[in-house]
Amino acid sequence: xxxxxxxxxxxxxxxxxxVTLDCVYETRDTTYYLFWYKQPPSGELVFLIRRNSFDExxxxxxxxxxxxxxxxxxxxxxxxxxQVVDSAVYFCALSEAGGNTDKLIFGTGTRLQVxx
Amino acid sequence: KAGVTQTPRYLIKTRGxxxxxxxxxxxxxxxxxxxxxxxxxxxxxxxxxxxxxQRNKGNFPGRFSGRQxxxxxxxxxxxxxxLGDSALYLCASSLARAGFLADTQYFGxxxxxxxL
Numbered sequence: 001x002x003x004x005x006x007x008x009x010x011x012x013x014x015x016x017x018x019v020t021l022d023c024v025y026e027t028r029d030t031t032y033y034l035f036w037y038k039q040p041p042s043g044e045l046v047f048l049i050r051r052n053s054f055d056e057x058x059x060x061x062x063x064x065x066x067x068x069x070x071x072x073x074x075x076x077x078x079x080x081x082x083q084v085v086d087s088a089v090y091f092c093a094l095s096e097a098g099g100n101t102d103k104l105i106f107g108t109g110t111r112l113q114v115x116x
Numbered sequence: 117k118a119g120v121t122q123t124p125r126y127l128i129k130t131r132g133x134x135x136x137x138x139x140x141x142x143x144x145x146x147x148x149x150x151x152x153x154x155x156x157x158x159x160x161x162x163x164x165x166x167x168x169x170q171r172n173k174g175n176f177p178g179r180f181s182g183r184q185x186x187x188x189x190x191x192x193x194x195x196x197x198x199l200g201d202s203a204l205y206l207c208a209s210s211l212a213r214a215g216f217l218a219d220t221q222y223f224g225x226x227x228x229x230x231x232l
Contacts, residue, residue, distance in 0.1 A: 106158060
């Protein structure tokens with residue numbers, strides 16, 4: 001069965017601190033995709049990144065970076081120099097590859113609170 | 117390009133009633149998926165439509181149904197509402213390119229349904 005685990009329920013930091021959100025996944029598929037979404041208080045899920053199972057390169061986008069390690073089935077997300085606007089719930093998700101579907105399996109989310 | 121739109125944004129119904137939610141995907145997107153988000157169960161996949169056909173379905177009772185029109189717009193219907201159906205219902209659309217596994221899904225702002 002496919003599963004995504006986000007063990008951190010809530011993280012609080014002070015502005016300018018670095019913070020890492022953990023994501024561990026389980027899947028039997030050899031081809032799969034991983035995603036991170038951000039959900040601000042407005043409720044809309046905002047797409048942040050997509051990574052396929054064959055690309056283990058880390059990625060940096062501004063203050064955001066992602067560390068994908070197949071050996072540990074992890075896809076962690078780091079925010080450098082956090083800002084108050086980063087406060088949101090962050091979800092890691094796994095695609096159900098095969099069967100020609102876009103279905104996503106989500107983790108339970110990590111609520112990040114950044115205090116000024 | 118306009119994002120995914122959902123109507124209505126808020127809805128209050130009573131037990132036993134039925135409700136229809138609407139979703140307009142991003143222009144050119146052919147797949148529409150629906151998710152239910154509750155504090156207890158998190159984000160759960162309801163169903164996905166592509167070319168007016170349901171191509172995947174989550175583990176929800178038959179009271180939950182949906183359809184997709186030729187212009188890719190989608191509706192979901194919940195009949196005989198129960199208190200537990202109170203949730204944020206999120207719609208997502210993707211390009212669903214042929215031969216492309218798990219295209220990125222872009223989410224709408226959601227419809228918050230309250231069942232009294």
